[in-house]
Structure formats: C-alpha cells, structure tokens
Amino acid sequence: MQDLSGLARKEIMSPTLTDIQQARERIKPYAHRTPVFTNESLNKHVNTQVYLKCENLQKVGAFKFRGACNAVFSLNDEEAARGVCTHSSGNHAQALALAARMRGIPAYIVMPSNAPQVKKDAVRDYDGQITFCAPTLEAREATLAKVVEETGSVFVHPHNDERVIAGQGTAALELLEDVPDLDVIITPVGGGGLLSGTAIAAYEIKKGIHLVAGEPEMADDAFRSLKSGTIMPSVNPKTIADGLLTSLGTLTFPIIRQYVEQIVTVSEEGIIASMKFIWERAKIVIEPSAAVAIGVLWEGKIDLAGLKVGVILSGGNVDLDNLPWR
C-alpha cells in the first residue's frame, strides 16, 4: 500500500551520493544542464564571489523538474503504466505533468479549487489531469487517496520522497563540477527537498563545504525546527515566497539536521529587494522563493566576505501582472 501522508515509510532510506549520480544519468536526456552565471554588480554589493546556478532556466522554470523527472523515470514499466499522481498547485505539479508526458504516461494532479487560473492552465498545458478538492488538508488527502484508488497511479510527494530528493541533488552535482572550489552553497528551504538533495551531494563530494539555507522570516518552520531538534510545522505562513510555504518532511528533516550548518531567515523586504536586483542587474527572471537564497547574502546576517558562494536559484515562475514592487 502506498503511503499518501508524506510521512516516511519504513522502507524509505535517505538517498546517497550514488543515488544522486544515478539520478543525473537518468534525467540527462530530459532536463537542461542549467548554466552558472556570475554578476559583478552582485559580487560587489554582497562582497563575495557568487555563482548563480540558474534553475529558473530549467524545464518548467524550476528545479522541481529534476526530482519529478527522476521519480517518473525510476518507475518500472508496470508501475509507470498506471501513471503518477501528486497534490500540488505549484512547480511540482507542472514538473510531474511534464515528466509524465515525456514518459507517455498520465499524471493526476490534485489541486485546491481556489488555485490561481494561471497554475491550472500551466498543468493542463503539460497534459496533467486535474482533480479539484476543497482547500483543506483533509480534502486534499482524501481526494488524493481516491485518485490513487481509482487509477492505481504512483504517488510522488513534492519533497518527502527519496527519488525526488535524489533528483533535486543533481543541481548541486552540476554546480560543483562547474565550480569545484566553492566554499559555501546556499539554497532556499520550504519542504526541504532541494536543500536535502543539495546537502547530500555537496557534502559527500566536498567534505567541509558550508551548507546554508535561506528561509522567509514569515515562514520560518525550518529555522525553528533545526533549533528545537523536532519538526515544527508552519501555521498559516504568509510570505511572498509562495514556493516555501510547506514545512519540512520526516525524510528531509533528518538530512538537513545532519548536514546543514545554518538556516538564515530573510525579511519580506530583503526578498523583494534581492529579486529586483537580480532582475535588474543579472537580467534573469527569478521567483521570490529563489530570491530568498540571495536574501541571505543581501541582508548580511552571516559573514561570508571573500568566500566563493554557490546559490541555487530555484525557479523563475512569477505572475508578471502582480509584481511586488508595483
């Protein structure tokens, strides 16, 4: 029986560097090897050497495609034939729909009925089949269970899934190939899929590298969880970084506890200023969640002066008609 709660199943193991390396080979034909950009204005402004891993230029505009793609192409033919499913109204939904389409299998997406039209359209553009539910946790889980029962499809959790975590770790693998002498890697943290995959890849490749995560002050569950040593879920978080509203999972939390040095919270103002700066100076579109990682440097709460810092820009999906500096 599938676990649909997002809680760890007994048989789930934290992925290893080998899993991440295999994921990289598996997704290679489908995912972009995204470029790493540098920007002198940014370096000057934050007094470090920053290397931007541009997952905003990834398929579907976010790193989420790596994990979804690895999960979909990890399935054997029999499993795959029944399709995949998830609950998400964000980048993971689009990513899973596209990966499934690439494999020629259906993707069933459970989405709250009040999700923005643009997100519904995006999933449908990738041939995802949407089932709407009421915007509550209970309705979401009940609807997902019903979809699984009716279709036999395989649940791919947005972050609490070892195949997904391994996939997300491939970005750091590429980044460290391109810039082997990094001192620090910064990612944003929401559910922790990107952060835990990055942590495993980076630390196993380069012991002693510093792993830092940026989190919105207004959704600081990971910060509090790491401090208290137990998962402290967010309660009704409100931040412009809408990709970081979810809390850590039972699978991602222990990995993050093991490897991640520090979680730095970033103010809403810092997120917006960082986002605008990157658009203006680096000429790339990043979403607020990606700007949170820049915000760590921007707000200068930790001293990284003179270091070589890799930043994983998680995505670039924004509503251009609703920009935060309007």
Next chain:
Amino acid sequence: MQDLSGLARKEIMSPTLTDIQQARERIKPYAHRTPVFTNESLNKHVNTQVYLKCENLQKVGAFKFRGACNAVFSLNDEEAARGVCTHSSGNHAQALALAARMRGIPAYIVMPSNAPQVKKDAVRDYDGQITFCAPTLEAREATLAKVVEETGSVFVHPHNDERVIAGQGTAALELLEDVPDLDVIITPVGGGGLLSGTAIAAYEIKKGIHLVAGEPEMADDAFRSLKSGTIMPSVNPKTIADGLLTSLGTLTFPIIRQYVEQIVTVSEEGIIASMKFIWERAKIVIEPSAAVAIGVLWEGKIDLAGLKVGVILSGGNVDLDNLPWR
C-alpha cells in the same frame, strides 16, 4: 579634424569580415561571450526554431558594449590618452564609459539635461564624466564640439563609426559559430550599427543567409529608407522601444541596403506581447528594443515556418518600476 556630425568621413570605409574578426580578438578579454538560448514554448508559438543570442547578458546589459569596446581598444596610446567622448543617453553611453574605464582613460558623455536620473546614474557608475546640454540636436552637437575642443578626446559615434559597426558584428560571428546552419538572422534596427555589423558578418560567412530587421511601426525610418532608396529620418518618433529612436546613418544605410532582405515593422502591442512572453517563458529580462526582433516572428508578417532563425536580443535594460503591462 574630427567629424562630429555622424556623417561619413571620406576615409571611412565599410568594415569587412576581417575587421569584425579582429574586433572579436580585440574585445575578447573584456566582453562576455553571451549564451545562445532556445525555448520550446517560443518555437511552438512562432512555428520556427529560434536561437536567442543573449546580448541582454552582455556587459552593461547590451550589445553596445561590443562596439564601444572595439572602438576604445582600437585607439593607439596617444589617441587613447586624451579619452573618448560621445553623445548618448542610452546604452552606448554606459558602454563607452565602461570600455574607457577598462582602458584607464576618461569618457566624456554629452547628455540632455532631461535624461532620466537612472541613466545619469548608470553612466556615473562606470565613471563616465557627463556634460549636460539642452535637449536639442543643435545644443548636443555644439556641446560635443566644445568637449572635443577642450579635451582632445576621440569621438565615438553610437552607430555611424566603422569600429563600432565591426564590434557589433562580433555577436553574429559567435552566433554562427554556435549555430552554423541558421537560415535567417533577425536583429532590431535603430541607427543600424547592430544590423549592419550583423549583415556583414553573417553574409560574408554564409552567403545566402537571410537578413531581416525588426523596426517599430512608430519609428519606421529604416523601413521607409530602404523602400525609397534614400535616408528618410524619423520625425519625432514615439515608441516604447526607446533604443530604436535614432535614424540610419550615412555609413550604416548603404551596408543595410546591400545586404538586408527586409525590414519588418512591429506594432507597439506586438513589442509588448513579445517582451512579456520572453520574460515569462524564457525567464530572461529583455528591453523593448530587443523584443522588436521577436515581434517579427510574433506578428507573423513574413513566413519563416520551419526555418532556423537566430535572433539577436539586443539588450535588457529596463525600468522595472515602469513596465508596459502595468
């Protein structure tokens, strides 16, 4: 005596492919080799294979750096010591200031007193020395003449200068190295520096390649000039593509007449829609002038179905507080 009118001097010759190749070697230590991006959504939307040469990711955020850099580093030490000067309130001013700073010489920029503050700041950021003038053609030329007299600096015209044209042609050189089997190259056209440099490079490398330019309907002097066979200046043009307000020069016009197949005009709506699409889908920030080249495909006035089309995205300098879809 220097020619300050932007009219052709007797000794000025149209640059050759060799000049462009030399320019490329000359600017290599200073300019970025910009990436070439593809985007499936765009390809699908316009029914061609599009290759985006990202000059928005060039130094100062525009191809203009190539021409300015080539001009500055073409000077002998004696000429260089006196500095360079120009009249511009746009990307060329910033480009010349940065190139001059890289050579360690002064750049004198004549700018109308009513230029936006953000443009004045940008030039000063690159240590350009601004002399303001009244916002008329006469004042501009008189002020420039005075600057030259006082400083002995070398005038580098924004487009009507063979060193500048050769520099701008280096983008096409790189593009054709990366994608040798292009059928078409599209650039925007304002003064014609980018278009004429591109035309020489592309046609001399690959006879039979089609050269097309996009121009705002509201500033269609090049379209009318090519049609009439004589330079027809714009009279008070008003377009969102503020980099394309200038008219063709005496040096660029004959080159364009010789090589360029067609100038296609693009509506303001087409420019804005193209710009927004590239931001949303390709996740890169382009300025309206760059969007004009996409607009040629977007509005479908010429049939390029199934062809391989290179588009030079000329720049990415925009005021994020004044976006056209607000």
